[in-house]
Amino acid sequence: MSNHGVGRSASLSVMFGAFLLVQLSIYDVSLSEIIFEERFEDGWQGRWVKSDWKKSEGKAGSFKHTAGSWSGDPDDKGIQTSTDARHFAISAKIPEFSNKNRTLVLQYSIKIEQDIECGGGYIKLMSGYVNQKKFGGDTPYSVMFGPDLCGTQTKKLHVILSYQGQNYPIKKDLQCETDKLTHFYTFILRPDASYSILIDGRERDSGSMYTDWDILPPRKIKDTKAKKPADWEEREYIDDPDQVKPEGYDSIPREIPDPKAKQPDTWDEDEDGIWRPPKIPNPAYKGPWKPKKIKNPNYKGKWKIPWIDNPEFEDDPDLYVLKPIKYVGIEVWQVKAGSVYDNILICDDPEYAKDVIQEIFTNREIEKEALEEAEKAKKAREEEEAQRAREEGERRKRERGYDRRHRDKERYKDRYRKRRDYLDDYHDEL
Template identity: 35%
Template sequence: MLSILALTYLIATVYSVQFTAFDHSLLSPDSTFEQFVYSRLESSPWHVSNAKKYDEGRDEVVAYKGKWELAEPIVYPGFEHDLGLVLKSKAAHHAIARKLDHVISNDGRDLVVQYEVKLQAGLKCGGAYIKLLDDARDYLRFGSETSYSIMFGPDKCGSENKVHFILRKAVNGNDQEFALRQTPMSRTGDLTTLYTLIIHANQKFEIRINGEVAKAGSLIDNANLFNPPLIPPKEIVDENDKKPEDWDDRLFIPDPNAVKPEDYDAKHAHPKIPDPKATKPEEWDEDAPYYIEDPTAVKPSGWEGEWKPPLIVNPKCETGCGKWTHPLVPNPNYVGPWFPEDIVNPDYMGVWNPRTIPNPEYHDEQTPGKVRPIGGIGFELWSMDNNILFDNIYVGNSIADAELIGNKTFKVKHELEFANKQENKPKIKNEPLPPPRNFDELLRDPEVSTIYQFIIFIKLFWLKQYLELRDTYDELLLDPVYAIKNNTLKIILYTLVVLVGTTIVLGTLSTIAFLFIGGEEEEQEVEQHRVKVYDVSDDEEERDRIEIISEEINDNVSVPSVQAVDSDIRKRKV
């Protein structure tokens, strides 16, 4: 399968599979199919909204400032020059809509909405769903308050990931939203995903992802499928009904005629009892108080009113004072608390439930999937991610049309994108690398040159020596006596190699240091001496002669010693 896809991508690369518009004559005449075959967004029937909305997060009214444009995919493209509608801004409110070519109604007919989503930058937090709008709307004012009939498509933020399916219907004169409870999860990969919603004329529905059914059910049979239910119950619980105070709903009660056992006090009443072996200590003074006034306390100077010294623990109570009682110890006969046996409650009145009353919101709905006529479509989104591409939007009454479009557009495009991704597969973090080829494999490879084979041989040779040296070192650390006894020559050889190598490296470094540091220090010493002799001379002519001699010394390849300079200067002075 991968080879076929790779071949498909190769053909697409070599022969440049160009995008060709779908033949609309193959579709039902009352449907709308949008492929974004426009030169510019301004020349298309799409209108970027200039409305405003209330942002609950900011607690303010904000405008739809998000940018839209027509562009080709930039991540694993399929067809060449295949444009789509792209949401371009990050962390911004976006709104764009268009009028359908024909008003779509599902009165006694199937209703199908299908479109492609390509998340080129992923979807960390945001929506990519589409809204099917009511007819005769001002699309320049399209926003969150615009009435719609169906909202369908992916939405993800954090751990919440779902494919919305929301019906908006008028109930008793007021619009109400009915959202699917258990929704399928959206696809968050970087390849194009095809989302399809079908509401059948028999009031069943399907949600397909990439042509496969991800969720299906009946809009009539399952009352808990939507929140709130599309068909409300005939009766509801009376919230004003209260449980009577004398209502006895206890099925079992303790036997009121049960009698305590004769050994109740010994086995059940007291988990602890006074220690019968304990006796009062002789020093225990039952007449002495536990607290007495502090005899050493002194009334503070300037105290007004009655003064009493503070209380302290009676020194006589070191052993104990006050009434003496036996300390408690665990009851050796205690077996636990006693309970009377349960019997069936003769006054049991059953489980109490509040009474039900007719539901004032009930309506006999035979076609809950029927919606108001659809005259437009739009995207009203907020997303933290940009470069979300929408393409191949179909709204109509034919399932066969939607399947034909999917086979002719999405299926071929998805295969090209998949082959493109396999050809340019991104590197996986910490992906294990294949083992390197050994030297025998390199020798047998006719594409490897002789020079490269020789270089590989040298590398492998030194790698082998390094590994053996490291193994010998580890053995020496683990058991020196055994290692020296069994690998004497190897250890001596490696020791000599290390010593010689270290000597060469250190000698080279010392020579370089001497050339750059020692020479500079000697030149500085000569210069300091020249300045010293130059400064002590009072004869201007003599000072010039000294300067000339010093310059000649500096130009000399072999720098003379300080003593030679002094001797030369003295000769010239004489």
């Protein structure tokens, strides 16, 4: 090809690139990236590695591929923890990525079908090299996010972030869902270090890494040396200084003689004494004099200790930046197994994450109906088992009663036999 042809081709490429940029700007197209998405369809085993952690101790649990005992779509399967009182650990390697200058979205669904006594339902993101066959509770992680339930008291939603090798839990007391339906948990971390936590696509909480984790010292602290100024006025209202007590106000009696009262005709001063009319409240008496209140022109409000810049604070503009993420994993302990994990998503587009939730929740009502039917069937089984237990108890009770009567009868016969033998001996002696 001639140089002329090369130049023409280059010019066309530049023109096409410019045209494409113009079109993108016109339509405001934003380029987002799905870093990892797992719906546990066929072939999922090739992407996930089950850890041997706790296997030698006989405490390693396993996952089964299932939609669970009730679901909106029986063909939409996840992985469910199986076998009670076990540690579960499984992980997948993902394309390495950094959240520097980009939004991180971590989302997944979990359906806790069991009446969980104590156990986790969270998920982890790991950085650096991870020996997936040894992945366990001691494996360092960059993010730990999700529910943790124990008894009726602990219903915690964990959000733990790693910074310079140390783990920091969120300071807020966040609560997770506790019913047996599928729920989506979403954690969004932005380049300005702000975050949002969503459950089923609805924001449950939000804030900043600067204030909601004890990672850096606070930007502002209270000035403990500050003292309230002597002339600080905290009274919002004061007595009107222009008001003066009316002359003679204090001499107004509280009660006065009743002007309508009359001395009874039968009143005898020699015997009854001098008649005095009864007293009634004085309508002119207004109580103790109080000046009118007016707004205090010098009012400054309640004095508060002022905030000052913290001399120990040193900003880190990369506070939000995690170490490059390479793995996603599930590592939990459960007394009762039966949690179905599904729809794991790592991306930089919160809107796409919401779309996933809406897609799955198109069958939400079907799942609710399936759960209700399962609960009814469970209740019927329990009642049937209870009835069988009662009948078995009655049967054993009757048998015990028969045995007791039989033993009593035999004891009576034995006593009668001994008495008869004694009488026979007695008669023989006679």
